Amino acid sequence: MRDRRVLALAGFAVLLAVPLVLPQFYLLLATEIVIMGLFALAFNLLLGYAGMVSFGHAAFYGLGAYATGLLLKKTGAPFAAAFLAAPVMAAVAALLFGLLCIRLTRIYFSMLTLAFSQIVWAIAHKWYSLTGGDNGLVGIPVPESLSTPRAFYLFATACVLLATWVLWRLVNAPFGRTLLAIRENGERAEFVGIHVKRVQLAAFVISGGLSGLAGGLFALFSRGAFPDYAFWTKSAEVLLMTLLGGPYVFLGPALGAAILIVLNSVVTSFTEYWPVVLGVILLLLIYVFPGGVTRLFRRSSAPSAVAAESP
Amino acid sequence: MLEPGFLVVQCLNGLTQAMFLFLIASGLTLIFGVLGVLNFAHGSLYMLGAYLSYTISSLFVGAPGAFWVALLLGSVGVALAGGLMEALFLRPVYRREELDQLLVTYALVLIISDAVKFIWGPDNRSISRPAVLAGSVDIGGRDFPTYNLLVLALGPLVALGLWLLLTHTQFGRLIRAAANDREMVGVVGVDVSRLFTGVFVLGAWLGGLGGGLAAPVGAIYPGMDVEVIAESFIVVVVGGMGSLSGTLLGALIIGQLNAFGILFFPRFALVFVYVLMVVVLVTRPWGLLGKPLAR
Numbered sequence: 104m105r106d107r108r109v110l111a112l113a114g115f116a117v118l119l120a121v122p123l124v125l126p127q128f129y130l131l132l133a134t135e136i137v138i139m140g141l142f143a144l145a146f147n148l149l150l151g152y153a154g155m156v157s158f159g160h161a162a163f164y165g166l167g168a169y170a171t172g173l174l175l176k177k178t179g180a181p182f183a184a185a186f187l188a189a190p191v192m193a194a195v196a197a198l199l200f201g202l203l204c205i206r207l208t209r210i211y212f213s214m215l216t217l218a219f220s221q222i223v224w225a226i227a228h229k230w231y232s233l234t235g236g237d238n239g240l241v242g243i244p245v246p247e248s249l250s251t252p253r254a255f256y257l258f259a260t261a262c263v264l265l266a267t268w269v270l271w272r273l274v275n276a277p278f279g280r281t282l283l284a285i286r287e288n289g290e291r292a293e294f295v296g297i298h299v300k301r302v303q304l305a306a307f308v309i310s311g312g313l314s315g316l317a318g319g320l321f322a323l324f325s326r327g328a329f330p331d332y333a334f335w336t337k338s339a340e341v342l343l344m345t346l347l348g349g350p351y352v353f354l355g356p357a358l359g360a361a362i363l364i365v366l367n368s369v370v371t372s373f374t375e376y377w378p379v380v381l382g383v384i385l386l387l388l389i390y391v392f393p394g395g396v397t398r399l400f401r402r403s404s405a406p407s408a409v410a411a412e413s414p
Numbered sequence: 415m416l417e418p419g420f421l422v423v424q425c426l427n428g429l430t431q432a433m434f435l436f437l438i439a440s441g442l443t444l445i446f447g448v449l450g451v452l453n454f455a456h457g458s459l460y461m462l463g464a465y466l467s468y469t470i471s472s473l474f475v476g477a478p479g480a481f482w483v484a485l486l487l488g489s490v491g492v493a494l495a496g497g498l499m500e501a502l503f504l505r506p507v508y509r510r511e512e513l514d515q516l517l518v519t520y521a522l523v524l525i526i527s528d529a530v531k532f533i534w535g536p537d538n539r540s541i542s543r544p545a546v547l548a549g550s551v552d553i554g555g556r557d558f559p560t561y562n563l564l565v566l567a568l569g570p571l572v573a574l575g576l577w578l579l580l581t582h583t584q585f586g587r588l589i590r591a592a593a594n595d596r597e598m599v600g601v602v603g604v605d606v607s608r609l610f611t612g613v614f615v616l617g618a619w620l621g622g623l624g625g626g627l628a629a630p631v632g633a634i635y636p637g638m639d640v641e642v643i644a645e646s647f648i649v650v651v652v653g654g655m656g657s658l659s660g661t662l663l664g665a666l667i668i669g670q671l672n673a674f675g676i677l678f679f680p681r682f683a684l685v686f687v688y689v690l691m692v693v694v695l696v697t698r699p700w701g702l703l704g705k706p707l708a709r
Binding site for chain 2: 230335
């Protein structure tokens with residue numbers, strides 16, 4: 104068992120090293136996959152583990168992007184501070200939004216997350232003097248040492264691996280088990296003495312903070328931050344990645360992100376009609392292989408209750 | 415700047431917008447109330463309504479009544495498309511979790527948006543108003559488009575029609591019963607799947623009618639679908655998901671908030687409506703006139 108795990112880790116390390124020897128196009132693609140993979144993993148802490156369907160995670164991703172971008176572009180903040188501001192800012196916002204959101208359940212919870220994220224989007228979209236409005240915040244300066252695609256890929260991968268490790272530890276700790284218990288039956292969890300709302304809020308903040316980290320990384324990667332990062336379609340995108348990969352396997356969402364980004368890159372090289380392809384994939388996902396691609400390979404520990412039942 | 419005539423016109427502008435919002439959101443709320451499905455593709459139906467009206471009216475250019483024929487045929491076309499959508503795509507997933515139903519409608523958003531781009535191209539289109547309504551009327555020394563008077567009249571008319579339908583017809587009674595308890599309606603021998611299709615067709619028709627009516631006012635462009643769906647969600651959530659009178663109230667509030675928000679805070683009117691959505695969800699999650707979800 105232990106050997107297999109070491110082998111898997113080694114294989115994973117090789118997979119991450121491969122883009123370094125490939126042409127630059129693939130390196131950029133891999134960077135995008137790594138960053139969006141983190142976003143999907145962070146999102147899935149809520150969807151897969153806590154059973155909370157957020158329609159507004161773009162808010163945290165966008166806030167992270169703008170926090171890092173604005174600090175680097177408009178102030179002389181040191182890089183480390185500006186970069187760390189992404190998860191911190193997003194986590195603070197997640198705490199504020201979360202305090203109100205977790206009081207609601209099901210569709211009302213989803214709608215409130217959506218409303219908050221649309222507020223973030225509307226502000227980013229309209230506050231021209233600060234955010235550049237719909238033109239976006241462009242020309243974010245990046246330190247010399249990260250300016251090559253190769254260096255940035257290594258940097259992003261290191262950050263994402265660290266964050267993934269934290270998430271992995273969390274979901275396998277009592278905290279993760281508690282989340283599953285709440286997802287399966289919140290009422291019963293309450294009976295055995297779990298402070299359900301507090302645990303849900305903690306998950307919301309962690310998930311939001313790490314989504315912000317992904318946003319900050321992407322702002323550095325694209326040297327820009329745009330209102331679209333916080334628009335509801337971005338929330339739909341991460342939801343799609345997560346479901347495509349499979350929310351009930353830890354790395355499933357990251358796999359979903361990889362599949363979607365690679366497919367997008369292939370399809371858009373032939374045709375501009377990517378959305379219709381995405382729509383058809385989504386329909387296949389629902390009718391043909393529910394549970395995501397990871398379900399095709401193994402019978403996973405899917406929940407007995409529906410995911411949308413709690414919080 | 416704030417003379418009475420101007421305020422009245424601004425208020426009427428808000429009312430006009432409210433009537434548009436009501437037409438679109440009433441279909442959304444009806445479908446949610448009965449089928450329990452949050453239809454992301456409702457904005458796409460609205461967009462289809464606008465494009466179909468455009469194509470049909472361009473077939474009869476210059477003919478009197480072209481606009482009305484286009485409005486009628488366009489919205490009926492959207493209703494048929496909605497019926498197909500429901501029967502082909504939604505029917506298989508009613509027994510699945512809510513998220514799956516939502517994803518089906520989102521997939522349809524993506525597919526329809528590309529279909530529209532494919533058929534009509536990426537450029538903006540526009541329809542001219544019917545000749546009788548092309549001018550404007552004088553209200554307190556200000557111009558107010560005559561066309562908006564039509565919208566102001568049609569909104570309450572549709573609301574009244576829906577109310578009569580719901581309270582005075584067999585179909586309406588079934589709709590209200592199904593909104594209350596779907597299973598029981600099935601148990602007493604009603605063909606629920608036909609009822610669902612009927613409701614979806616009606617909801618789609620309302621969306622298409624909204625699109626056709628809005629077409630001469632704003633531009634017709636790919637992307638109008640995702641914009642309008644966000645606005646309709648606000649209206650429906652504020653008024654109460656599943657409540658028709660709530661949707662009317664929500665539309666009236668959002669319309670005025672937009673009209674006067676733009677006046678005083680041109681940049682952040684958009685923020686206000688979302689803040690209102692947050693306030694309502696936090697204090698009364700089921701909306702101003704809605705009922706708490708029982709299931």
